[in-house]
Amino acid sequence: MVEVRNLTKRYGSKLALDHVSFTVEEGSIVGFLGPNGAGKSTTMNIITGYLSATSGEVLVSGKNTLDEPQEVKKMIGYLPELPPLYMDMTVKEYLNFMYELKKARLPREKHLSEICKLVKIENVYNRLIGNLSKGYKQRVGIAQALIGNPPVLILDEPTVGLDPKQIIEIRTLIKNLGRNHTVILSSHILSEVQAVCERIVVINNGRVVADGATDTLAHDLSKDHRLLLRAEGPEREMVHALLGLPHVVDAVSLGEKEPGVFELTVESEPDADLRRDVFALLARKGWPLLAMKNMDLTLEDLFLQLTSGDAALAHSSGETSSDEAEEAEQGGNEE
Amino acid sequence: MKAIFKRELRSYFNAPVGYVCIAALAALYGYFYYQVMALGSSGYIRNVYGTMFSFSMIVIPIITMRSMTDDQKNKTDQALLTAPVSVTAIVTGKFLACWFVFFIASTLGLLPAVAMSFFSSPAWGEILGNYLGTLLYGGAMISIGVLISSLTVSQIIAAIGTFVVSVFLMYIDNLATAISNKTVSALVSWLSFNSRYTTFTQGIFSVSSTVFFLSVIAVFLFLTARRLESRRWN
Numbered sequence: 001m002v003e004v005r006n007l008t009k010r011y012g013s014k015l016a017l018d019h020v021s022f023t024v025e026e027g028s029i030v031g032f033l034g035p036n037g038a039g040k041s042t043t044m045n046i047i048t049g050y051l052s053a054t055s056g057e058v059l060v061s062g063k064n065t066l067d068e069p070q071e072v073k074k075m076i077g078y079l080p081e082l083p084p085l086y087m088d089m090t091v092k093e094y095l096n097f098m099y100e101l102k103k104a105r106l107p108r109e110k111h112l113s114e115i116c117k118l119v120k121i122e123n124v125y126n127r128l129i130g131n132l133s134k135g136y137k138q139r140v141g142i143a144q145a146l147i148g149n150p151p152v153l154i155l156d157e158p159t160v161g162l163d164p165k166q167i168i169e170i171r172t173l174i175k176n177l178g179r180n181h182t183v184i185l186s187s188h189i190l191s192e193v194q195a196v197c198e199r200i201v202v203i204n205n206g207r208v209v210a211d212g213a214t215d216t217l218a219h220d221l222s223k224d225h226r227l228l229l230r231a232e233g234p235e236r237e238m239v240h241a242l243l244g245l246p247h248v249v250d251a252v253s254l255g256e257k258e259p260g261v262f263e264l265t266v267e268s269e270p271d272a273d274l275r276r277d278v279f280a281l282l283a284r285k286g287w288p289l290l291a292m293k294n295m296d297l298t299l300e301d302l303f304l305q306l307t308s309g310d311a312a313l314a315h316s317s318g319e320t321s322s323d324e325a326e327e328a329e330q331g332g333n334e335e
Numbered sequence: 336m337k338a339i340f341k342r343e344l345r346s347y348f349n350a351p352v353g354y355v356c357i358a359a360l361a362a363l364y365g366y367f368y369y370q371v372m373a374l375g376s377s378g379y380i381r382n383v384y385g386t387m388f389s390f391s392m393i394v395i396p397i398i399t400m401r402s403m404t405d406d407q408k409n410k411t412d413q414a415l416l417t418a419p420v421s422v423t424a425i426v427t428g429k430f431l432a433c434w435f436v437f438f439i440a441s442t443l444g445l446l447p448a449v450a451m452s453f454f455s456s457p458a459w460g461e462i463l464g465n466y467l468g469t470l471l472y473g474g475a476m477i478s479i480g481v482l483i484s485s486l487t488v489s490q491i492i493a494a495i496g497t498f499v500v501s502v503f504l505m506y507i508d509n510l511a512t513a514i515s516n517k518t519v520s521a522l523v524s525w526l527s528f529n530s531r532y533t534t535f536t537q538g539i540f541s542v543s544s545t546v547f548f549l550s551v552i553a554v555f556l557f558l559t560a561r562r563l564e565s566r567r568w569n
Contacts, residue, residue, distance in 0.1 A: 011569070045413075048417040049416065049417055049567075050413050050416050050417050050567065051567050052567045052568055070419045070420075070421070071419075073417055073418060073419040074419040076417070078413070078417045080410065080413045080417075082410045082413075084409075084410055084411040084412070084413040084414035084415075085409075085411065086342070086346070086409075086411055087409070088346055088349040088350060089342070089345075089346075089349070093345070097338055097341070097342045098414065098418075100337065100338035100341075101338045101339070101414070101415070101418045101420060102418050102419060103419055103420075144414065
């Protein structure tokens with residue numbers, strides 16, 4: 001539905017986007033995650049045609065934003081970082097203006113009242129936008145994006161300025177919209193993206209550093225799985241036996257945690273699952289296995305590692321995202 | 336374009352700017368017509384429009400100063416530029432709204448003449464010529480003002496810039512007579528807005544002058560549209 005190919009954007013000498021590419025399938029909700037200033041808003045501004053890219057292209061449902069700008073703009077509803085509201089208009093006047101501006105062809109009264117009901121702004125419908133609270137302004141901004149029922153919604157930090165209850169409401173709304181819209185939303189709040197999105201694209205310093213399904217992203221990216229286990233038995237012999245297993249790269253004891261019980265980490269080769277072998281080995285030797293868990297990174301760890309410090313800066317653009325994540329994780333482990 | 340025109344026009348009357356500009360011009364028209372009455376000769380009508388023309392050119396920068404600056408400053412241009420409308424339509428809509436405000440003011444300036452016509456017979460040809468000339472000259476000046484307002488986010492800078500250009504255009508004729516080089520002098524007077532405008536003040540409808548002013552409007556709207564477009568590339 002939305003295809004972003006090799007977007008590069010320079011502001012003077014500053015490289016804001018560096019070969020950003022990703023695709024968003026029809027009917028999915030994709031979260032655009034990154035720290036402030038990572039290039040989220042720039043990417044969104046380019047997709048919506050507000051800015052143009054230095055190089056690269058954006059296709060929306062097969063149509064190039066440069067070749068058919070009007071057609072593409074008709075398909076996109078956009079909530080910019082700062083909602084584009086005219087403070088001297090009432091909500092009613094503003095939404096009617098946006099309706100005309102977008103050349104929507106729906107039954108106007110019905111369409112607008114539906115949207116107002118959806119984002120819960122009916123009670124401020126006749127008030128001046130300049131007098132509304134930030135949360136209401138934000139919701140008028142969302143309402144504006146929904147006018148004309150565009151198939152693609154691009155929401156730049158949609159929950160900023162809302163109170164916790166409203167945040168939950170808006171998240172639910174976005175989830176519901178995701179059933180029949182393609183949604184791209186940006187955020188620097190991880191839990192938000194996790195709660196709403198099916199897929200996450202992590203961007204840092206203008207580069208895509210990770211891209212995958214929300215549930216499996218952390219798992220997939222930490223390719224060198226490590227197991228953390230507790231077993232009762234002789235420390236040195238256990239480590240030695242574990243090192244003898246196939247696909248084991250490293251085994252380290254973390255010391256005695258309970259009397260006679262040691263904590264160990266076992267690092268495997270990429271894509272190997274050691275759990276059964278480890279269990280069988282310890283059972284055969286008669287060393288009771290007391291606990292075992294995968295040491296996958298949480299999404300939070302991953303995000304921090306991907307977006308902080310040297311690990312994220314060091315990699316070159318030629319590498320794939322998973323390699324980068326691996327590198328980043330290793331960098332993190334050394335700390 | 337219609338949506339933008341309507342919104343812009345409404346914004347002039349949501350804020351007092353539109354009322355103030357119109358009221359100021361209408362009041363001045365009334366005052367100078369009163370002088371005509373006091374002097375007791377409709378032959379002075381030319382003086383009314385001569386003076387009012389200068390005042391109109393002072394008010395125009397006030398009308399145009401916010402046309403492009405506000406959108407850029409409040410980021411509302413994001414709504415306009417990401418909507419399925421062309422930049423030309425955006426610029427034209429804004430220009431027409433400014434021109435319409437000026438049109439209302441100038442048309443109100445005809446009221447004293449109408450009142451006068453009940454008691455005497457003012458030279459309508461001359462009055463309408465002046466009216467039309469002011470509208471066309473004003474339109475050209477407004478298109479320049481809109482361009483200048485698109486170059487800055489500050490209303491004050493836009494207003495002063497437009498004001499300087501409008502004063503310069505009023506006195507460019509004096510320059511033409513002072514220049515000894517024939518070609519440069521001819522070029523300056525050909526570019527002069529004043530000489531085009533003067534034909535109207537004599538009560539003559541000049542097609543070539545009309546085309547001239549409309550072309551100036553088209554050129555500056557085009558430049559403003561390009562300016563908006565170029566902002567995407569910075």
